[in-house]
Amino acid sequence: MTKKYIARSTQIAARMLGGEMMIMSVADSTFFTLNEVATVIWQAADGQTPLSQIVNDRICGEFDIDEEVAARDAEQFVNELSQHGILLVSENPIEQSSAASPGAQ
């Protein structure tokens, strides 16, 4: 199975509010909020760590979620955000310079 790398787009605005991450695409003004688990994936999207590793290390370990379910949900989440240009997805590591900071407080 090919590895998938994810990085935060620079064309977004983001801020934590009460434990949830607010994200807006500046290209089309689509507005999202991410729950706690999705926020962890977002913050770990450094372009260098494979998605499968993020799911194993940061989701399954910390949230007690079944690995298969977590991988499927993460895949769906990443696809949705990438369609709005909010996450960049590649089969190869993504340069840090093109990725935004996580927007955490």
Add this chain to the structure above:
Amino acid sequence: MNLMSEMNYRALELGVPISVHLDVTYRCNERCVHCYLDHDDLGEMTTAEIKDILDQLADAGVFFLVLSGGEVLMRRDFFEIVEHARKLLFNVKIKTNGVMIREAEAQHLRELGVEQVQISVYSHRPEVHDAITKLPGSLKRTIEAIRFLKSQGLKVTIANVLMTENMGDGQGVIALAKELGVYYTLDPTITPKIDGDTSILNLRPPLSELNQIFRNPDLVGDVEEFCAPPPPPGQDIMEGYPCSAGHTACYISPYGDVFPCVQFPLPTGNVRKQKFIDIWRGSPEMQEVRSIRAKDLPVCSTCSHVGTCSRCPGLAYMEGNMRGPSTADCEKSYQRTGIASANMLLKAQNSHHHGPLIQIRPLNLPA
């Protein structure tokens, strides 16, 4: 409730200033006749000071950042400020007259990820627009700027202000916005100068003009719904807040003064002397503004418009009492629905109580 309203509500509950308007300068290359600001530099914050404020605002949870002025591009470091704001992942909206935006500036703003640019246009006719801005050729340059920004894919809104000088040109500006493919917004209220000077209020258009605006579907959507009589206010309305000023939003001047809103010049502190978060949470003035519910407004709480009025607490403050009515908004509610506000009825009643100032009575001469 949509997602954005939900987040606004959560920010209100958590006491987070989700939205901040920062004027980076009061200097301007235009001299608009209705402007509420002076055009001087009385000691603007330095680049380093503004960057520090932006860091503090990000820490405080601010998401929406409006950068305005004055004319923002009068600051040579403006792009450096925007770049810093975007690194902190603010949703950045810029208000400008566009005169200094050419292709390179438009491209730079798009690359930095600015979400929206609002540009002032007062008429589709150069002779009217340029007479208001007092800058010959300004409409031409402003329209060029809009085209440059649009060609970069940026979201642009034309902001018009209704005044005696341009009141026949509203539809012309709407048509121009349609032609350019940009959004349009109209502000029908001339506000007093930020120092309290009310001399520019004579530019306010006659009330009949307001009446027509409220019946223009291009501006208000469903006219019947917009102009409907107000429903009786429920308990939730009486326990509610007048607007976001001081609750989830505030304004910072180029000198670091913090106010509840750009239209609410109640000093609450200065970021050169205190941390922003300490002013936001601890200022007695900010807390007073925050404590006021609709039920606490002596006149407005008795008004049938209380739940639907656009009452601006800042304009009320400039009239002398932040808990009092804002006369301009009373007029708007009246022109919109045909129903007089409690404030208007009270004034009419009081004027009847006074007798004529000079009374002539026949003398009762002794027989």
